[in-house]
Amino acid sequence: MSTILIVEDELLIAAEISQTLVxxxxxxxxxxxxxxxxxxxxxxxxxxxxxxxxxxxxxxDGIAAALLIRRQFAVPVVFLTARSD
Structure with missing residues (x-):
C-alpha cells in the first residue's frame, strides 16, 4: 500500500502508530x-x-515543517497532536 513517514517525538506513540500502519x-x-x-x-x-x-x-514546528514538505515534495501531511487546544 502506502509508504508513510511518522514524525512524532514520543517514542511509544510513534511505535503504536507504526504497528497500526503495518x-x-x-x-x-x-x-x-x-x-x-x-x-x-x-x-x-x-x-x-x-x-x-x-x-x-x-x-x-510541525505546522511550519508541513508547509515546507508540501512546497518542496508535494506530499500530503496529516497532523497529530495530544493537545486539546
Whole structure:
C-alpha cells in the first residue's frame, strides 16, 4: 500500500502508530522526531504520506515543517497532536 513517514517525538506513540500502519498493510518508515530529520528523509526516500506531530523539535514546528514538505515534495501531511487546544 502506502509508504508513510511518522514524525512524532514520543517514542511509544510513534511505535503504536507504526504497528497500526503495518496491521493495515502500509509501510511505515522508521519514525523521526524532528523537522530536520523529516526533511532529510523526504529528500532521500519516496513517501506518499506524512503523519506529523504539531509539537516537534528542530528548526521549525510541525505546522511550519508541513508547509515546507508540501512546497518542496508535494506530499500530503496529516497532523497529530495530544493537545486539546
Amino acid at each position: 496491521r493495515l498493510g502500509h509501510t511505515p518508515l522508521e519514525p523521526v522526531d524532528s523537522s530536520d530529520e523529516a526533511l532529510g528523509v523526504l529528500a532521500t526516500q519516496p513517501v506518499e504520506l506524512v503523519l506529523m506531530d504539531i509539537n516537534i523539535s528542530g528548526d521549525c
